[in-house]
Amino acid sequence: MGGQGTLSRQLVLRVTALVAAVAIALSALTALAVNQILTDQLDQQLRSTGQRLRDPGTRGPLKPAGDPGQIQGLLRYIPDIGGIIQEGRDYTALTVEQTAPLDELTTTGPLTVHLPGVGSYRVQVISVGGTAMAIGLPTASLTATMLSLLLAATALTLTTIVAAFWAARAVVERSLRPLAQLAETARTVSALDLHSGEVAVPVRVPDSGLAPTNEVAQVGAALNVMLDNVEGALAARQHSETKLRQFVADASHELRNPLASIRGYAELTRRERADVPETTAHALGRIESESERMSGLVNDLLLLARLDSGPTLQARPVSMGALLANAVSDAEAAGPGHRWELTLPDEEVLALGDESRVQQIVANLLGNARTHTPAGTLVQTALAREGAWAVVTVTDNGPGIPENIRDRVFERFMRADTSRVRTGSGQSTGLGLAIVAAVVGAHGGQVGVESRPGFTRFTVRLPLVR
Incomplete structure (x- = not known):
């Protein structure tokens, strides 16, 4: 689906988040509704129990265990007398600490009260024979039912979210496929x-x-x-x-x-x-x-x-050391006012190229340095081997190339009149460096320049003989 910021990923995540929010909201509302229904049912059962206790045949104080009509787990409490919890034919008497929350009741209910050591009960206060009695039913079954419901709703919600993610991913990818084709076409054209x-x-x-x-x-x-x-x-x-x-x-x-x-x-x-x-x-x-x-x-x-x-080049091995020695010797004869230096490696360097064209490359670079720098300028020519390249550098300490034309020095008819000093009787045609770039490109090589005041270096890379 691509990186984190792609449109498809954003759409899938947003759709999944929306489905998750809806699923969680529905689960929560369903749980609240079921809890209310179960509570109402328990309250109705509590009211029915209270009605039976009000019947003439069941009036009186707390009845003994096993009395017919009693509901299992029924709580009965009369202030100043005590309370019991009916469990089948047995009953359990409540302590004062356990019944203390019942003494604090301010409404007739029904409402939920937690009794220490006993649990939560749904409690209602009724009057039996003129005596106020608190009756209650345990909420344990309601709590267990709600816990099961919440576990099932959680599992269903997670399943829905996962299914929504994969479904959204499939739908979004299918829907955005034409847009991906547009992007692929644009990338191909840009390359x-x-x-x-x-x-x-x-x-x-x-x-x-x-x-x-x-x-x-x-x-x-x-x-x-x-x-x-x-x-x-x-x-x-x-x-x-x-x-x-x-x-x-x-x-x-x-x-x-x-x-x-x-x-x-x-x-x-x-x-x-x-x-x-x-x-x-x-x-x-x-x-x-x-x-x-x-x-x-x-x-x-x-x-x-x-x-x-x-270009039709006659490529053959060219001894770069001998070629540079001859070129620098010719440049020294043509420009005696400059200082010429040549640095060659100990091993022989053979480049693959057309010797006359390679000679022209070096002659143009040396002629460029001679024409555009004043007398006394030091021009250093060096040869080195770097990987699969024979590297020729021509460096001078002249005035440098203006920054505004530095990136265009290999264009045709480009001249640096405003900075580089012209010497000699002739005038540059502005084609010397353009020819260098064209010939180097025809050989499958590379040419570049770096310059600042007091430093200019042209670098030519030609493929070595393999």
């Missing part, structure tokens, strides 16, 4: 990966067989309509993303040829730049530099487009 790619919503709320006017059936139908709309929206989004990726890939591909021509012509002018004005030579140099940057941007866009459309 689907809907953020990107070709996405379908294969689940729907099954037909519960309820009438269309039923509230649960209406919610189920509305949820199915909503899921249809979500699936349509996801399909439209995927179609739009596919067209956009295709456009980026086509545009990047078409731009490569004219950019290559621009770079070629710019390079041809180098031999003649000494014969042209200084401003023209500077302009030609800038054209060559910017064409190189645009070529890099186009190549990055093409790479991302290929990764989005389904």
Whole structure:
């Protein structure tokens, strides 16, 4: 039935509590009614006994034992004379202490009086031949009957409560089954990966067989309509993303040829730049530099487009130690103003991946540290083995990444202009870290970042060769 706070459990407990309250109330009322009926019967018997004692043939003081017409257990008491209890043909005389409660009677009764050492009696005061006499009948049989009745009522009440619990549980579970199907459908949909790619919503709320006017059936139908709309929206989004990726890939591909021509012509002018004005030579140099940057941007866009459309990686064992040593050496040559450190483990670490792409991951991380930190920054690269992962970390003591963009640094065209210092002649395209995330994801790895002022660390996990 689920946890303590589930609707089904609450309904079962409340129905059971209601049935228990009704059953207990009925048992109590029944016991009170039976007690009153038995008491009335005993009072009627007591009145009949008193009427016989008033007859002329039975007048006088207390009669001896065995007198005809006497009722077994009959109590008779006359003040200043004494009292007896008739038991068959015998009688028992009462002591002064036992009859003391009878002397305190203020009404003629009938009422219940407890006599010490004798028990409870239903007592009435009558007049026999002008003499006041208290007569009484024992309530032992009434008490025994009521005790048996209470035991039977208790057993019946407990049986009713248990039966009500199981019956309520069965009825509630059957009634809430369509609602449970709604919840299961919602949980299944919430577990689907809907953020990107070709996405379908294969689940729907099954037909519960309820009438269309039923509230649960209406919610189920509305949820199915909503899921249809979500699936349509996801399909439209995927179609739009596919067209956009295709456009980026086509545009990047078409731009490569004219950019290559621009770079070629710019390079041809180098031999003649000494014969042209200084401003023209500077302009030609800038054209060559910017064409190189645009070529890099186009190549990055093409790479991302290929990764989005389904990467084709040539996975083979990659010696991570040698790869990192080469990458750090290249970074040191490109950024002599920074301090570069490399820490490698004693044992060889082999990752499973495409070596050129893994090289690109490390080069982009090192290039990011070089571009966004000032000269003199310490950049530490380390390699370690953690479980089934080869772990690469690139740490710098630069200004850090602003908190408002820290969670979005792997998005495309994301730049940290407001905090990280730019150096070098070129400008970042904002695609370096996006390529890192895409390539790592294509390898089935993980990438993350942690940063604060004076500390930034990128962590890449790639699967080890098994």
